[in-house]
Amino acid sequence: MLNPSNTPTRTRSRALEQYFTRxxxxxxxxxxxxxxxxxxxxxxxxxxxxxxxxxxxxxxxxxxxxxxxxxxxxxxxxxxxxxxxxxxxxxxxxxxxxxxxxxxxxxxxxxxxxxxxxxxxxxxxxxxxxxxxxxxxxxxxxxxxxxxxxxxxxxxxxxxxxxxxxxxxxxxxxxxxxxxxxxxxxxxxxxxxxxxxxxxxxxxxxxxxxxxxxxxxxxxxxxxxxxxxxxxxxxxxxxxxxxxxxxxxxxxxxxxxxSAGGPAVRALGEFAGVEIIRGRWNATEARHAGLPILHSTDIPGAGQNRDLLLSRAGIRRIYGDAPRARAGDIVLTRVGRHLEERFARVGAGESVISDCLYVVRGPAAAMAQLWRSLNSAHGHAYLAANARGVCARVLNRSSLIEFPLPICTGSLRR
Ligand SMILES: C[S@@+](CC[C@H](N)C(=O)[O-])C[C@H]1O[C@@H](n2cnc3c(N)ncnc32)[C@H](O)[C@@H]1O
Missing domain, CATH: 3.40.50.150 (Vaccinia Virus protein VP39)
Structure with a gap:
């Protein structure tokens, strides 16, 4: 089993997970x-x-x-x-x-x-x-x-x-x-x-x-x-x-x-009228069926325009009551590599969302507060810290429910 150091690099087996340590x-x-x-x-x-x-x-x-x-x-x-x-x-x-x-x-x-x-x-x-x-x-x-x-x-x-x-x-x-x-x-x-x-x-x-x-x-x-x-x-x-x-x-x-010991915070899920909706459709299946769908790959990342203008065309009947994003909603990525970077606000239109997305819907004051927090270093750090998983990271619904919003006197009421 001893070898000369100049052995040419052999192909490594992915099936055996031959990812070697530096x-x-x-x-x-x-x-x-x-x-x-x-x-x-x-x-x-x-x-x-x-x-x-x-x-x-x-x-x-x-x-x-x-x-x-x-x-x-x-x-x-x-x-x-x-x-x-x-x-x-x-x-x-x-x-x-x-x-x-x-x-x-x-x-x-x-x-x-x-x-x-x-x-x-x-x-x-x-x-x-x-x-x-x-x-x-x-x-x-x-x-x-x-x-x-x-x-x-x-x-x-x-x-x-x-x-x-x-x-x-x-x-x-x-x-x-x-x-x-x-x-x-x-x-x-x-x-x-x-x-x-x-x-x-x-x-x-x-x-x-x-x-x-x-x-x-x-x-x-x-x-x-x-x-x-x-x-x-x-x-x-x-x-x-x-x-x-x-x-x-x-x-x-x-x-x-x-580091979160700063301003008093309250969890997103504690605010009356806030809904967290998870998509149900698999994006690949929808696309194979020729159906339009909003998927994580459509959600802008850092430095991109985060306002989504979705189609106004009626969504086909086949989707039934499938969860959708509509004007005023905030869309977050549920599954993805850098999901803390990928979120957006729907400016207009409507789309069915894939099972890799969440939609947050609620009263305007809560939505404005959530939007500010998502764009802050603090919100970014929360999502990065709470996303779990080995490769594609996953944000659990419970982590989103717990997403901390700084309490601004007068702007948010339960
Ligand atoms: C992630 S690599 C790590 C290799 C090495 N320890 C390093 O750190 O560079 C995992 C190694 O486990 C070996 N392996 C996979 N399945 C195995 C098994 N059932 N029994 C023994 N070795 C196995 C692979 O061939 C591979 O070399």
Missing amino acids: PEIGDLLVGQMTLAEAGHVVELGAGEGSLLAAARRRWQAARLTSVDIDHTLRVADQAIGGHKHLVMNVLSPTFARSRRLDLIEFDAAVCNPPYQVAELADPYRSLLKKVGLHAALPREGGMPVDLVFLAHNLRLLRHGGQMGIIVPDGTVTGERSRPLREALLASHALHSVIELPSRAFPGTDAKTFILTLEKGGSSPDRIPLYSADQYASLSEPLYVSADEAACRMDHRFYAWQR
């Missing part, structure tokens, strides 16, 4: 781990061994073990001294029983796993139970593969061993992953969370985070959250309690929340 992100991940020495280090889903190379830069004497399903991959030179590579499927039901790894207890685990979803299977149940994460077993919708990798890493670590792992947005911010966050906080020590910049990995826009954990330790009372810029430089930490971390653990959200 050295500076690898150094950032390993640099967050607090072990002075590590005798044995493991990387599951090692790719070309980028994280092991970072581990070797930090702990020169470490013995390295890598595992990957793809037998065509070659681990880079920097990682290979005394190195053992295994071609194995981490998702296989027999992986936990394999004797090829069982004989070693690892001091450190580094990992950037694939983010697919596998079928829920009994071996995953017992694996999660074994590492104190039984409560994190999903009730529906399959088994996140990154959770399987995380659990195997915990299994392979010695008590007190540490892991640095790159996880998707949902693990850190999603409501569905709350039981996982609670279980991690209760059964292990969560040392830190780093929010990585978008485009941290060549070939994908996935929103990701680095978690550093200690097996079997107790989480500190105040957990530091950071964000990293494109050069992998860290922000100042923001500290959250374990209760806050169970709720979500992204630096951007708490930075917004802590």
Whole structure:
């Protein structure tokens, strides 16, 4: 498995999510781990061994073990001294029983796993139970593969061993992953969370985070959250309690929340007469059927004219009572990459909206206040902080209901 460094770049498999980690992100991940020495280090889903190379830069004497399903991959030179590579499927039901790894207890685990979803299977149940994460077993919708990798890493670590792992947005911010966050906080020590910049990995826009954990330790009372810029430089930490971390653990959200201590605010959904309407039609289906539809791609972004003049032509009957935008409404993007940039006000006309949009309708004073807030740095930060998701980000209805409007005396009455 050792290779010469001049190996020509091979085509990477999208199906196996071969998005490899840049050295500076690898150094950032390993640099967050607090072990002075590590005798044995493991990387599951090692790719070309980028994280092991970072581990070797930090702990020169470490013995390295890598595992990957793809037998065509070659681990880079920097990682290979005394190195053992295994071609194995981490998702296989027999992986936990394999004797090829069982004989070693690892001091450190580094990992950037694939983010697919596998079928829920009994071996995953017992694996999660074994590492104190039984409560994190999903009730529906399959088994996140990154959770399987995380659990195997915990299994392979010695008590007190540490892991640095790159996880998707949902693990850190999603409501569905709350039981996982609670279980991690209760059964292990969560040392830190780093929010990585978008485009941290060549070939994908996935929103990701680095978690550093200690097996079997107790989480500190105040957990530091950071964000990293494109050069992998860290922000100042923001500290959250374990209760806050169970709720979500992204630096951007708490930075917004802590800066929001300015004017008194009231949630959009609290104002009488305000309606939040979500589109129902799929834009592709509508367009295939030759029907006009207002979709997220029609909504202006930063620096563009935000007044929409829609068609006045009658909307075809086939749409029935499908939700539409009309004059006076504000249209927001529900699903999209930079949805905090994409919103508009309908100046005239009417259109059916796609399921990637919301329409907000209500009394003129509330609408004027919402419009000002959307155009302010504060409104922008709120949407950016509350959009969730790995690639295309999603603004939940509940986040829009909670959208904070500064209270202007006399201008807004309930
Ligand atoms: C996101 S890449 C990360 C590679 C490397 N750790 C890095 O950070 O550069 C995920 C790796 O997991 C491997 N992989 C995908 N499915 C796997 C499986 N079931 N078992 C073992 N490895 C797998 C892929 O081949 C790929 O190299």
